[in-house]
Amino acid sequence: MKDSGKGATAPRKKEQPDEPLQAAIRQMLIELGEDHKREGLLETPERLARSLRFLTSGYQMRIEDIVKNALYSVIYDEMVIVKDIEVFSMCEHHLLPFFGKCHVAYLPNKRVIGLSKIPRIVDMFARRFQIQERLTHQIAKTIEESIRPQGVGVVMEARHLCMMMRGVEKQHSQAITSTMLGAFRTQQQTREEFLSLVLGTPRA
Numbered sequence: 001m002k003d004s005g006k007g008a009t010a011p012r013k014k015e016q017p018d019e020p021l022q023a024a025i026r027q028m029l030i031e032l033g034e035d036h037k038r039e040g041l042l043e044t045p046e047r048l049a050r051s052l053r054f055l056t057s058g059y060q061m062r063i064e065d066i067v068k069n070a071l072y073s074v075i076y077d078e079m080v081i082v083k084d085i086e087v088f089s090m091c092e093h094h095l096l097p098f099f100g101k102c103h104v105a106y107l108p109n110k111r112v113i114g115l116s117k118i119p120r121i122v123d124m125f126a127r128r129f130q131i132q133e134r135l136t137h138q139i140a141k142t143i144e145e146s147i148r149p150q151g152v153g154v155v156m157e158a159r160h161l162c163m164m165m166r167g168v169e170k171q172h173s174q175a176i177t178s179t180m181l182g183a184f185r186t187q188q189q190t191r192e193e194f195l196s197l198v199l200g201t202p203r204a
């Protein structure tokens with residue numbers, strides 16, 4: 001057995017991953033006028049580095065890993081809807097969170113995707129620096145490319161801390177984005193069915 005400081009009083013040495021990122025965070029604290037050596041901030045660079053790695057872990061995810069073994073052939077051509085998927089992302093302009101709900105629907109074309117995979121696709125793109133419009137589009141496009149459905153609709157309602165915290169006085173406003181592909185774009189009835197199911201009454 002290795003003697004890794006057993007019996008000694010020295011605390012177990014913590015690994016320090018991401019030292020360049022932690023150094024940058026330490027420097028940021030200094031630039032902002034903080035004393036990065038005060039007790040409350042001592043471990044902040046390490047914590048923030050870990051947090052940022054998690055919040056941007058979508059860069060390391062691959063769609064193939066998410067959908068593998070989860071595509072099924074079916075004889076079913078009614079609309080599939082997963083609504084109220086929680087979304088947490090970071091705006092790329094201010095690196096502040098935006099968060100809300102995402103609703104995803106598609107009309108199958110002999111293939112469906114495991115329902116639990118849809119929130120994972122949302123997370124894969126949400127855990128990157130984003131703008132809401134692109135996030136919405138990437139989710140729709142990825143589902144389209146994975147199962148070639150007759151159509152895909154994605155609607156996202158989100159609140160942005162960069163708007164809420166910075167005195168823009170829009171604390172209660174939500175941004176709503178949508179992407180409609182295939183039948184959701186060309187067939188008004190399909191689009192309206194989706195919107196009324198996820199948003200209540202159809203909105204203009």
Ligand SMILES: [Zn+2]
Nearest residue numbers: 091093094162
């Ligand atoms: Zn922003």
